[in-house]
Structures are given as C-alpha cells and as structure tokens.
Amino acid sequence: MNLEQTLNISVAKAVKSLYDFEPETNLPALQKTKKEFEGDLTVVTFPFVKAARKSPEQVGQEIGEFLLKDTEVVSKFNVVKGFLNLSISKSFWLETLNAIHSDNDFGITKATEDAALMMIEYSSPNTNKPLHLGHIRNNLLGHSIAEIQKANGWKVVKTNIVNDRGIHICKSMLAWKLFGNGETPESTGLKGDHLVGKYYVIFDKHFKAEIQELISKGLTEEEAKKSAPLILEAQKMLLAWENNDAEVRQLWEMMNAWVYAGFDKTYQQMGVSFDKIYYESETYLEGKSEVERGEAIAAFYRREDGSVWADLTGNGLDEKLLLRADGTSVYMTQDIGTAKLRYNDYPINKMVYVVGNEQNYHFQVLALLLDKLGFEWGKNLVHFSYGMVELPEGKMKSREGTVVDADDLMLEMIETARETSQELGKLDNCTAEEIETIVRMVGLGSLKYFILKVDPRKNMTFNPKESIDFNGNTGPFIQYTHARIKSVLRKAVEQKIEFSSLKNIGLGISEKESYLIQLLNEFPSVVRQAGEEFSPALIANYIYELVKEFNQFYHDFSILKEENQEMKQFRLVLSESIASVIKTGMSLLGIDVPERM
C-alpha cells in the first residue's frame, strides 16, 4: 500500500469516527503541500465542514490529531484555514528511499504472459514526400506512448501503415517520368525521399500553370482543376496501377524503394522503430472487398455513376465516398481493409491510432463504418488525436516551401549541440567517437524534449528562426544533471565508498532531501497516469521538476565532502536513485541520457 492510500484510509476513518460522515463519492485526493507552507501532503477540509458543523480550522485540527494517533507516517501537522498540512516522518522517507534504491524496475510494470495487447499505429507516412516537423511530433509521440504503455504492463505492437499508393504517389511518378531525365538518388546525391518529394513539387508547379492557362481560356477554377491534362494523366496512371500495368508498377516499385531507403535513415536517426509494417498497396484490396460486402448487406449503396457511398446522415454526419466512380479506392477504403487485417493478424485488445487532430472526422467515420460492417471492435478504436505543429505565421504548407524538414532539423540540432560543447570545452577529453555519440544524444534530446513536454492534444508553435534552447526547461538541462550525478558517483567509486543501502533510518535529513524522496516516490503514479492519459508530457514535466529540485540540492549541499559518513552514503543513495529515475523516465520519452557531457 502506498503513502496516499494509507493516508486516505486514515482520513476516511477520521471523518467517520469524528463526524459519522461517509462521502458518497471518493474523497478528494490529497494534494502536495505548497512550498510556502510546512508539510508534505495536504488534506482539504472544506468537504467535511458541513457534516462536522464546525469551522474548517477546527475540522483540520481534529482530523490532524486523529491521524497523529492513527498512523505512524504522520509526524506532525499544522492547519491553515481549511488546509490540514501533514508532515511525513523522516524515517518513513528513508525507508521509502531504500525500497526505491533496491528496486531495479522502479516505476515499471512489466508485461506478463497473459497481458493485454495494445497495437499502436504511428508515423504512417505518404511516400510522395520526405518527413517534416509534423511527422516528427507524430513519431516521437507514437514511440513514447508505446514505451509508456509497455511500462504499464501492456504488450505492445508498434505498427506503421505506409500510404504507398494513391493519386499522390502517381503525381510524383508522372512528374519524374515527364521531367526527370532519369534522375536517381545515386546520380543526384539526394536522399531517395527527398528526390521523390522534389518531383511532387514539380508536378504541382506544372499543374498550377495548366490551371492558370485553362482559367485564362474561360474555365472556372473548379473546372480547370478537374480537366487539366496532368491531373487526368495522373488519374489514368492510378487506374493503370490498380489494373497492375507492368510499366507503371515497375516505376512505382523503383521510386518507392528510393523513398523507403530514405525513410529508414530518418527513422534510425530519430530512434524510432516498428514491429509490423503494413502497406496500403497490400491492404486496399481487402478494403475494397469489404466495401463491396457492405454494399451487398446494404450498409452502403452505389450511385448511378458507379461510385460507392455510406450514408451517415442518420449518425449526424454526411455521406462518405468509399469507392470512386472509376472503381479506384480512397484513403478510407484502405483503412477499413487495414483494420480488418490487423485484427486477423493479432489478438488486439486495444487499437490506438496516433494521428493528428485534423483527422478527427475521418476516425469518427471509420469507427462507424466498421460498426456498420459488423465488426464488434469498430467502435472501440482509439484515435489518439494530437495537435498540429505550427509556425509563427501559421500552418506548414509543403507547396509553399514552409515545411521544416525532419532530416535538416535533426542535423541542425546535432550541430548546435556540437558547437555548444566546443564553446564550453565540455568534451575536450573525449574521443571523436564519444563526442559523436554525446552531441547526437544532446541535439536530439533537445528536439525531442521540446516537442514531448507539451500536452500532446494541444497545437504547438515552433519558430525555426529561434533555435531550441539548451538551458532551462530543456532536454539538455536534464541530461546535464544526469551526467553531473554520474560524475559524482564515479568519484565515489574511485574513493571506494560503499553506499548500497541505508542502515540508519533515524538520520536527520533536510526538508530538501525528504522532498526529493517524495518526488521519487511519485514516479510510479506519474507513469501510470501518463499511460491512462496517453501523455508523455506528464513524464517530461515530472522529470523537470525532479531535476530542478536536485540541482538546488546539489548547489546547497555537499555530497562527497560531507563529513558524516552515514549522511554521505545517504546522499549518494539519493543521487543514484534520482539518476536512475531520470534515465528511466527519459527512456519513456525515447531520449537517451549521457554519462558525461
């Protein structure tokens, strides 16, 4: 039983015995005592005032006295207005620290054989352009949430659906065919995904020119968009692709291979991976046949032009296209097929889609469609809807060249880390190889932390003109603290100081030290909450708080120079436990921490 549970039970006993009061709902949770007051945890007494028919202060006083007798862990208390501030005994904190220090998996619940399985889809790139900052947020969130759920005892399968077919990739293919002069990644030195992306932009440029020309000939913009030769040609190509045209398929395979090679490098640099990759080209037929089955069971209907639709007006939504008049499939078609295949392939207990909030409607519709098709799990799909990354001037637009490229940004962060390290002379004694490892850790750490510390559901702003900070509430600050602790621990080992566990739990430790133990003690519940809420930000904010407190402690207290041997050992145990929680916590964010920096 943890501290909060112990106290909650005691408080419940107190109000029952003092006021014969049994709240219908759960008691309001204990909260941490604010810094400016004495105490560790606080009970708010207002909810009991009515039943007690006494003032909030009196109620606090009476519950406080009850707790003092009822439980060992409360050593004293004070009452300020309706707030009962409890001080927890130092010996309790020291015992807690011992338990934390000896637990190698502190905060982590490992999956058992029969644990439930969660499949998490993230990344899901289109193969017509390189990854950008928006994808970075998606990938980091997906990876981190997978780690967090694993730490909460789930079996996790990380999956990726590669949108490798469709009109968008035909546009790149067509542009390359028309204007490419046989360019390849080798001949240009461009990363494959960037080369293909270049032709997607070229397509758009020519397409726009054609539209302008048609408009000048008197067509409306809408008519022009539908009748421009390039788009007609791309549509023809999509049809040829779906009909297995050998030449189109060959071109498609070649260009996709370029893109995959490029993506692999980006994923590797980012430090994310997948257990199972699905390709839209391999799932869309399943989707098509499901749509046809839906038509057969009258869940969907066919229009005169041959297109197939779902009528969702009964659910308060619109009608949704599932197959085009020319028989080709759309995004939704393949998502139906992919979902079905996944449930065939794995015993999924929970399916999570990490996809931006711009697709909220899409997932609302998907769940309904699967439900109409008779899949009992359809309505249980979880759309983990995260916010967009915006630039100061608004949304990133690939066609306007305002996207922040993922490869460029990661490289830039690493180079900034390198420059900073050089300026500070931090890595002068390291080998070239060590320097490489560390600057990569720090550069990526700053980027990852910058993104993950924000509540995932909210949109966030990134200003490319201001480089991401390395000071303050940042990844490098946390990494630096870890390195500092490790440095002290190395010196302790050199000095042959033994500090495996604490014998004397009667040690007179400071408020700052007991608060650090209190923070450590919160780690498991932070991990749990992060899992329940799908929020890496909770972990990030927690680690920051822990690290900030540790740095104050480090500044104000001596560890190795402490003369009292028991106190010195205590501080080493405390520091080591903090380093360990920092490392574990950061690993849940997908961020590595260095031994030195």
Added chain:
RNA sequence: GCUCCUGUAGUUCAAUGGAUAGAACAAGUGUUUCCUAAACACUAGAUCCGGGUUCGAUUCCCGGCAAGAGUACCA
C-alpha cells in the same frame, strides 16, 4: 453555414474545483580559490470579455469575441 478544438506574463509552456495562478526563455542583477556555471539565487511581468453553478472557478455550464482545424471522387 454546420461540427470540433484552442484562448494564461513580451514569447514558449504548466496548473485532479482549492491556499498568494507555477516554470523556462527573453530583460535587469548577483554567485565560481567549492562534487561539471549546459548550474544556482534575486527583481519585474499573465487567466480574452460577460453571466451562471459552488464555501471556493484558469478549470464546470451558458452567451459573446478571437485564432485554428474539419466539413473533397485529397491523404
């Protein structure tokens, strides 16, 4: 038009309905013969507006205002 989301210091972000709304950056000022100054300390600065529920509202409800997204034979 309809649907959804978001409005907190100059900026970027916090705050299960609880105490005087926290941090960081930027601004200003200090701390290094001392375990890593990528640190620590100090100063100044904010809840879009109006109602309601409540002992208590940044938080919940209603109405404005503002920004964003969705509403495609795009993905």
